[in-house]
Amino acid sequence: MIIAIIAAMDPEGIIGKDGVLPWSIPEEMEFFTQSTMGHVLLMGRKTYQSLRIKPLPGRTSLVVSSDKSFQVADGVLLFDDLDEAEEKARELTQGNEKLLFVIGGRALFEAYLPKADLLYLTRVEASFEGDTRFPDYDPEQWSEITSQRHSSSVGIEFSTSISIRKNAGEELLAMCSRLIKSK
Numbered sequence: 001m002i003i004a005i006i007a008a009m010d011p012e013g014i015i016g017k018d019g020v021l022p023w024s025i026p027e028e029m030e031f032f033t034q035s036t037m038g039h040v041l042l043m044g045r046k047t048y049q050s051l052r053i054k055p056l057p058g059r060t061s062l063v064v065s066s067d068k069s070f071q072v073a074d075g076v077l078l079f080d081d082l083d084e085a086e087e088k089a090r091e092l093t094q095g096n097e098k099l100l101f102v103i104g105g106r107a108l109f110e111a112y113l114p115k116a117d118l119l120y121l122t123r124v125e126a127s128f129e130g131d132t133r134f135p136d137y138d139p140e141q142w143s144e145i146t147s148q149r150h151s152s153s154v155g156i157e158f159s160t161s162i163s164i165r166k167n168a169g170e171e172l173l174a175m176c177s178r179l180i181k182s183k
């Protein structure tokens, strides 16, 4: 299974404030939607609660929480164990070119940074107040395969990049090349 982390941060690594995103940039949301459409999503309970539309359409959502009775929308799969959630994701992605996208928040990014194959990062080019940061990671372990600058209708510029882990195998490289060509 190919695991991708997708995250957006400000120049100081801020990703969240009071349980939601610190910014509202429709074009950045569009990048997230296009990148993740059709794939499988894994998220923490707080990120799930922050979503305005539940579940996100066109994608299977897996949510982790220690609260087994946490209520999720129809179609969303709840797990109290990250390994079990990952096992389900493996089943759902097997043989169909689907990726597992880890969409946050910090707890999930921390858990998956050591083992993700792909890193989709948005860098918002404005500073925000916040209470949640992207975890520290070593950029030397990643090779950037695409990057793009974007303007937005709300006047905030941002850049998006996709990076691949440096020791990526042949299968991953081939899949990335197909994914990028199909965008």
Ligand SMILES: NC(=O)c1ccc[n+]([C@@H]2O[C@H](COP(=O)([O-])OP(=O)(O)OC[C@H]3O[C@@H](n4cnc5c(N)ncnc54)[C@H](OP(=O)(O)O)[C@@H]3O)[C@@H](O)[C@H]2O)c1
Pocket: 006, 007, 008, 009, 014, 015, 016, 017, 018, 019, 020, 021, 022, 043, 044, 045, 046, 047, 048, 050, 064, 065, 066, 067, 070, 079, 080, 081, 082, 103, 104, 105, 106, 107, 108, 132
């Ligand atoms: N900018 C971005 O790219 C981005 C992306 C996503 C989220 N965010 C922001 O980040 C903030 C939320 O992030 P967060 O780090 O505070 O929370 P989070 O990772 O979304 O959720 C944390 C919760 O997930 C559950 N969880 C985590 N690991 C688990 C495990 N191993 N087993 C079982 N349950 C587990 C726990 O839920 P219980 O407490 O129910 O046990 C934990 O409290 C929000 O502000 C959100 O808007 C930003």
